[in-house]
Amino acid sequence: MTHPDGTAGVRPVIGVDAGTVTLREAxxxxxxxxxxxxxxxxxxxxxxxxRDDERRGTALSLAVPDPDAVFGALRTAVPEGTGLALAGRAHGPHAAADSARRAAAAPPAAGRAVVYPGVRHLTGTVTAGTVLDRTAVERLVVLGAPAAGLPPGARILTQDHVRPEWRDGVLTLALVPAAGGLLAPFEVPDPTPCCADHP
Structure with missing residues (x-):
């Protein structure tokens, strides 16, 4: 499995703190x-x-092709006052750059994935097999259920909003039972989604 943290020859991660507070804003x-x-x-x-004495909010980590070029491009693409960090380099105010540095160091130990390989396949109702075979998600867990794996045909109502989390290096999607014998991601979409065009 490809990890976004620079291990096993994978590229380093860029941290971004633009002062966003909520998950929706991030x-x-x-x-x-x-x-x-x-x-x-x-x-x-x-x-x-x-959450610390200087700053509270939601920072980002970006594992991207050619991180050096993207880091340079971000310096002009982000709002003024944004902190950026990449492999010992920093840009922006100290407190913002420091939280960006922590975000860059977090995956794959921690983090909530918004964009990841295969996420575009997760719209409508899909099967557990589709999630595991066509995306970067490696593990499915049903809250309150035994740890035994789900059958590949188990159906998942995505609501076009699938946000797995890094848990001990494994991208894991938490599910809950839904109506009609379906499963659904534990995190539900905002009642007024900010990005209707994006899964």
Whole structure:
């Protein structure tokens, strides 16, 4: 499995703290940045909550092709006051750059994935087999159920909003029972989605 953390020859991760507070704002920022930079394939983009004396909010980590070029492009693509970090380099105000550095170091130990390989396949109702075979998600867990694996044909109502989390290096999607014998992601979409065009 490809990890976004620089291990096993994988590229380093860029951290971004643009002052977003909510997950919804952070999701919107991720899609806006990736669209502006023309990045689609092979991207891991995650959110990371941070709470400290100087800053509270949601930072981002971006594992992208050619991180050096993307880091340079981000310096002009992000709002003023944004902190960026990549492999010892930093840009922006100290507190923002520091939280960006922590976000960059988080995957695959922690983080909520918004964009990841195969996410575009997760619309409507899909099977457990589709999630595991066609995306970067490696593990499915049903909250409150035994740890035994789901049958490949188990049906998942995605609501076009599938946000797995890194757990001990494994991209894991938490599911809950839904009506009609279906399963659904534990995290439900915002009642007024910010990015209706993005899964």
């Amino acid at each position: 999701d919107h920022l991720i899609h806006g940045l990736l669209d502006r930079l023309g990045l689609i394939e092979g991207v891991f983009a995650c959110t990371h909550l941070h």
